[in-house]
Amino acid sequence: TLVFVHLRDAYGSLQLLAEHSRMPQFAEHKRVLEQLNPDTLVDVSGTIVRRPENMTNDAEKTGQIELLVDKIKVLNHAEPLPFSPYIKSKL
Numbered sequence: 857t858l859v860f861v862h863l864r865d866a867y868g869s870l871q872l873l874a875e876h877s878r879m880p881q882f883a884e885h886k887r888v889l890e891q892l893n894p895d896t897l898v899d900v901s902g903t904i905v906r907r908p909e910n911m912t913n914d915a916e917k918t919g920q921i922e923l924l925v926d927k928i929k930v931l932n933h934a935e936p937l938p939f940s941p942y943i944k945s946k947l
Contacts, residue, residue: 857882859889863900863923871907871922872900878924885928895934902926 859874874889876882892898902925913919 874925897932
């Protein structure tokens with residue numbers, strides 16, 4: 857079982873990959889990852905690895921790598937915003 861999440865910070869974004877085989881408490885971590893929203897603050901540890909050649913994303917600066925998650929902890933859960941500050945639109 858795999859779970860993919862995009863982690864965003866001031867420098868850009870990074871794809872996180874959680875694999876059942878790497879995480880002893882996968883069910884708990886999977887539940888946390890699936891409930892994240894864009895503004896939730898998390899502490900993630902793992903190993904940076906090169907993505908397989910057929911899965912790279914040249915449109916992103918970090919599209920050649922991903923983080924294999926060992927552990928994730930929610931530091932502050934953010935409630936969903938009534939609008940998205942990440943989508944540009946004309947008011």
